[in-house]
Amino acid sequence: DARVTQTPRHKVTEMGQEVTMRCQPILGHNTVFWYRQTMMQGLELLAYFRNRAPLDDSGMPKDRFSAEMPDATLATLKIQPSEPRDSAVYFCASGLPPGQGGNTEAFFGQGTRLTVV
Amino acid sequence: GQNIDQPTEMTATEGAIVQINCTYQTSGFNGLFWYQQHAGEAPTFLSYNVLDGLEEKGRFSSFLSRSKGYSYLLLKELQMKDSASYLCAVKKAGTALIFGKGTTLSVSS
Numbered sequence: 001d002a003r004v005t006q007t008p009r010h011k012v013t014e015m016g017q018e019v020t021m022r023c024q025p026i027l028g029h030n031t032v033f034w035y036r037q038t039m040m041q042g043l044e045l046l047a048y049f050r051n052r053a054p055l056d057d058s059g060m061p062k063d064r065f066s067a068e069m070p071d072a073t074l075a076t077l078k079i080q081p082s083e084p085r086d087s088a089v090y091f092c093a094s095g096l097p098p099g100q101g102g103n104t105e106a107f108f109g110q111g112t113r114l115t116v117v
Numbered sequence: 118g119q120n121i122d123q124p125t126e127m128t129a130t131e132g133a134i135v136q137i138n139c140t141y142q143t144s145g146f147n148g149l150f151w152y153q154q155h156a157g158e159a160p161t162f163l164s165y166n167v168l169d170g171l172e173e174k175g176r177f178s179s180f181l182s183r184s185k186g187y188s189y190l191l192l193k194e195l196q197m198k199d200s201a202s203y204l205c206a207v208k209k210a211g212t213a214l215i216f217g218k219g220t221t222l223s224v225s226s
Contacts, residue, residue, distance in 0.1 A: 033213050042218035043160070043204065056212060091159060105150060106214055108159035 002026045004109035006092050012115045018080040021112045023092030024073055032075045033093040033106055034060075034067055043091070049075065082116045089113050121217035123205050128223045129195050137190045137220045139205030148208040151179050151190045154219065155201045163203075164190070192222075200224045 005024040013019055025032050034046040047057040047067040057067060064083070069075045079086055093106035120142045129135040141149070148167040152160040166172055166181035166188060178191040190203055202219040209215070 035216075043216040045213050045215060048213040105148075105165075105208060106162075108161070110159050 002107075004092055004094050004107055006090075006109035006112050008112055009110060010113045010115075012117065013082055015083055015116055016081040017116075018078065019082050019086075019114060019116075021077045021090055021092075021114070023075040023077075023094075023109060025075065025092070025094030026107055027073075029094035029096055029107070030072075031095045032069060033095075034075070034077050035091045035093065037089045037091060037111070038087075046077070046090075079114075082114075084116045087115050121205055121207055121215065123203075123217045123220045125218070126221045126223070128225065131195055131197060131224060131226050133195050134191065134193050135195060135222065137192075137203050137205075137222070139188045139190075139217060141186050141188070141205070141207050141217075143186075143207050143209055143215075145209040145211075146183060146207065147210040149179075149181055149188045150206040150208065150214060151177075151188075152204040152206060152216075153201050154204060160204055195224050197224050197226065 004026055007022045030051050032049040035043045036046055037043045046060045048055050049069050052069040064079055066078045089111045091108050091111045093108045095105045123139045150165050151163040153163050154160040164172055164179035166179050169181055169183055171178055171180045176193045181188045200223050202221050204219045205217040206214040
């Protein structure tokens with residue numbers, strides 16, 4: 001059963017601490033997305049990778065957020081230092097672009113619920 | 118940028134039909150997606166339209182008019198389990214999906 005796996009599922013941390021969220025995309029998917037979801041803003045795109053290269057990270061606050069793909073099976077999103085306003089659910093999604101067998105574009109993981117106190 | 122508008126909330130009763138509208142403004146349009154998201158869960162894919170017209174998939178159908186920047190999701194024979202948020206998302210060529218804020222549908226008996 002192919003699925004996107006995210007860890008941890010829940011994280012509570014104190015303001016100022018570093019937070020690292022991990023994502024394992026579906027095997028064979030070459031496109032990875034990070035989204036953040038809040039009640040006020042809905043789902044916001046933070047970053048977007050294809051073949052491990054960042055294509056768009058314009059939605060990500062560069063001073064504290066960073067996203068990487070050390071290899072094809074792992075994507076990471078780091079926040080340092082974390083702030084209370086970063087509290088949200090962070091979703092990772094993966095897919096294949098149209099023309100490479102893709103259509104649905106994004107399969108979502110279960111998310112990491114982050115609370116910064 | 119992209120503006121994607123959909124109603125915040127809708128209510129309906131079991132067995133009824135409901136239509137959730139979505140309007141968008143974007144350049145380089147390359148498809149419109151609908152996702153379903155139950156509370157506390159991940160969004161899951163429902164439908165994809167890139168050409169004008171109606172796509173039917175069981176109880177769910179999605180319509181697109183590119184010239185009007187308009188789509189709707191039609192849910193028939195509503196069931197309690199259809200209570201969820203429905204997210205409209207637009208795809209531009211070369212970029213990721215951009216989502217609307219979602220419509221929360223409540224189905225009552």
